[in-house]
Amino acid sequence: MRPPGDMLGSGRAMDSERETIGGVFREERARMLATLIRLLGDIDRADEGLASALEAALVQWPTEGTPGNPRAWLIRTARNKAVDSLRRGALFEEKRAELKMEASSSSAAALDIDEEPVDDRLRLIFTCCHPALAIEAQVALTLRTLGGLETEAIARAFLVPAPTMAQRLVRAKAKIRQAGIPYRVPDPEELPARLEAVLVVIYLVFNEGYAASSGIVPLRREICEEAIRLGRLLVELMPAAAEARALLALMLLQDARREARVDRDGGVILLEDQDRSRWDQPAIREGLALIEGTLRIAFPGPYALQAAIAGVHAQSARAEETDWTQIAGLYTLLDELYPSPVVALNKAVAIAMVAGPAEGLRRIDALAASGALADYHLLPAARADLLRRLGRWREAAAAYRQALALAGNQSDRRFLQRRLIEVTGLPGPN
Numbered sequence: 001m002r003p004p005g006d007m008l009g010s011g012r013a014m015d016s017e018r019e020t021i022g023g024v025f026r027e028e029r030a031r032m033l034a035t036l037i038r039l040l041g042d043i044d045r046a047d048e049g050l051a052s053a054l055e056a057a058l059v060q061w062p063t064e065g066t067p068g069n070p071r072a073w074l075i076r077t078a079r080n081k082a083v084d085s086l087r088r089g090a091l092f093e094e095k096r097a098e099l100k101m102e103a104s105s106s107s108a109a110a111l112d113i114d115e116e117p118v119d120d121r122l123r124l125i126f127t128c129c130h131p132a133l134a135i136e137a138q139v140a141l142t143l144r145t146l147g148g149l150e151t152e153a154i155a156r157a158f159l160v161p162a163p164t165m166a167q168r169l170v171r172a173k174a175k176i177r178q179a180g181i182p183y184r185v186p187d188p189e190e191l192p193a194r195l196e197a198v199l200v201v202i203y204l205v206f207n208e209g210y211a212a213s214s215g216i217v218p219l220r221r222e223i224c225e226e227a228i229r230l231g232r233l234l235v236e237l238m239p240a241a242a243e244a245r246a247l248l249a250l251m252l253l254q255d256a257r258r259e260a261r262v263d264r265d266g267g268v269i270l271l272e273d274q275d276r277s278r279w280d281q282p283a284i285r286e287g288l289a290l291i292e293g294t295l296r297i298a299f300p301g302p303y304a305l306q307a308a309i310a311g312v313h314a315q316s317a318r319a320e321e322t323d324w325t326q327i328a329g330l331y332t333l334l335d336e337l338y339p340s341p342v343v344a345l346n347k348a349v350a351i352a353m354v355a356g357p358a359e360g361l362r363r364i365d366a367l368a369a370s371g372a373l374a375d376y377h378l379l380p381a382a383r384a385d386l387l388r389r390l391g392r393w394r395e396a397a398a399a400y401r402q403a404l405a406l407a408g409n410q411s412d413r414r415f416l417q418r419r420l421i422e423v424t425g426l427p428g429p430n
Contacts, residue, residue: 020061020066020070021054021057021058021061021066021070024070024071024074025054025074026222027222028070028071028074029050029148030121030145030146030147030148030226031071031120031121032050032071032074032075032078033046033047033050033124033145033146033148034119034120034121034123034124034145034146035075035120036049036050036075036078036079036082037120037124037127037145037183038120038123038124038183039075039079040079040082041183042177043141043145043173043176043177044173045082045085045086046078046082047145048081048082048085049078049079049081049082049085050074050078052077052078052081052082053074053075053077053078053081054074056077056081057070057073057074057077119233121146121230121233122185122230122233122234122237123183123184123185124142124145124146124183125142125146125198125201125202125230126184126185126186126194126198127176127181127182127183127184128141128142128145128146128172128176128201129142129194129197129198129201130176130181130194131193131194132175132179132181133172133175133176135196135197135200136158136168137168137169137171137172137175138172138197138200138201139158139197139200139201139204140154140158140165140168140169140172141169141172141173141176142201142205143201143204143205143208144169146201146205146230147204147205147208147223147226147227148223149205149208151165151166151169152165153208154169156375156408159373159375159376185237191237191238192241195238195241195243195244198234199234199243199244199247199303202227202230202231202234202247202251203227203247203250203251203303205223205226205227205230206223206224206227206228206231206251206254206255208223209221209222209223209224209225209226209227210224210254210255210258211409221258224251224255224258227251228248228251228252228255231244231247231248231251232248234247234248235248242294242297242301242304243301243302243303243304245290245291245294246290246291246294246301246303246304246306246307247303247307248287248290249286249287249288249290249291249294249303249307249310249311250287250303250306250307250310252283252284252286252287252290253283253284253287253288253307253310253311253313253314254310255280255283256279256280256281256283256284256287256314257271257274257279257280258280259278259279259280260274260275260276260278260279261274262411266411267411267414267415268411268412268414268415271313271319272319273319274319276316276317276318276319279314284314284315287307287310287311287314288311288314288315290307291304291307291308291311294307294308295308299337300333300337302334302337302338305330305333305334305337305338306334308330309327309330309331309334312326312327312330313327322353324350324353324354325354327350327353328347328350328351328353328354331343331346331347331350331351332347334347335347341367341370341372341373341376342373342376344363344367345364345367345373345376345378345379345382347363348360348363348364348367348382349364349382351363352386357386357387357389357390358386358390360382360386361383361386361387361390364379364382364383364386365383367379368380368383375406376406377403377404377405377406377407377408377412377416378403379403380399380400380402380403380406381399381400381403381407381416383399384396384397384399384400384402384403384416384419384423385419387399388419388422388423393423393424396423397420397423397424400416400419400420400423401420403416404416404417404420
């Protein structure tokens with residue numbers, strides 16, 4: 001029988017290996033899945049193979065040790081698991097040529113894994129954003145496969161029920177399979193038509209990291225970094241695309257505030273209360289340089305306008321120095337050129353900072369009456385804040401309760417709960 005001390009040490013080693021496996025999987029999942037989709041030619045098969053490889057790693061690594069190249073081990077294992085599954089099915093013969101099952105498959109796989117000139121994640125984005133798919137399906141599929149977001153989180157991003165989103169994902173994957181959509185970066189002449197959906201995808205991935213729709217933490221650093229990395233790849237691929245540069249600028253400017261956005265307990269710190277000395281100044285300088293000149297064209301794109309708004313915030317050393325008049329003007333232009341309920345909400349908040357909370361509240365109430373953002377917790381949260389500023393405590397409390405009922409992220413919920421406690425029971429005109 002092993003001495004208790006040895007058993008304790010062995011348990012710690014196994015826990016360490018599990019942490020290593022979890023870390024590799026979290027950090028490399030998107031890259032591994034994208035490579036497997038290229039190797040196997042099927043999204044579901046790649047996903048299942050990767051899940052099987054993770055199970056194998058949880059069994060083998062704690063006893064055999066972590067491989068020298070964990071990502072390559074997981075990819076090869078996932079590929080082999082998928083091929084074994086195919087061998088047991090009727091599809092193997094018809095997929096044999098596609099999978100290139102030569103005797104030298106191990107070395108061929110190593111070359112495929114490590115020496116690809118074009119990043120597989122960029123290939124995957126353009127595959128998922130093929131024009132044969134509806135725009136909503138393009139975005140949702142890439143968020144699921146590349147961003148690793150759960151169906152529920154994607155549904156919240158699109159403001160649709162989770163079962164609706166699940167069906168959308170199933171249909172999109174079936175369409176790619178049935179239509180034989182190629183896994184590649186499009187030819188140069190095809191790129192402009194495919195760019196819009198790719199930009200939407202990257203920004204929604206970033207938004208899920210920057211303001212997580214569910215879970216305990218308010219932001220997910222690795223998702224933000226993945227979106228920024230993809231943005232850089234896109235700029236390299238299409239250096240003349242102003243909106244690609246603007247999107248990268250927008251993400252950099254927003255991500256520059258990352259370290260100041262949460263307190264030690266993971267609680268949300270509003271923009272007006274952040275310690276701006278903690279903002280990432282190199283990222284701000286890079287972002288401002290990227291948007292130079294993007295507003296001079298006749299019709300600046302939506303990301304250029306949003307980046308300009310983020311740039312105004314980034315250049316304000318103190319919250320009270322923020323040029324809200326300029327921000328309100330930029331939101332007004334954004335709402336005119338690219339209207340959406342979320343843009344209208346942000347414009348109302350900006351106008352409230354210029355014209356007073358009563359005017360902002362009037363606009364938010366009109367937006368709420370339209371029902372366009374019925375499931376969006378930031379609408380009642382913004383409304384509650386303006387009511388609080390007006391001293392209408394009971395109405396503010398009701399709005400905070402409405403926001404709490406809709407918020408999925410626990411950090412957001414804690415912030416709203418604190419605000420609710422602040423206004424509950426205070427004397428007021430109502």
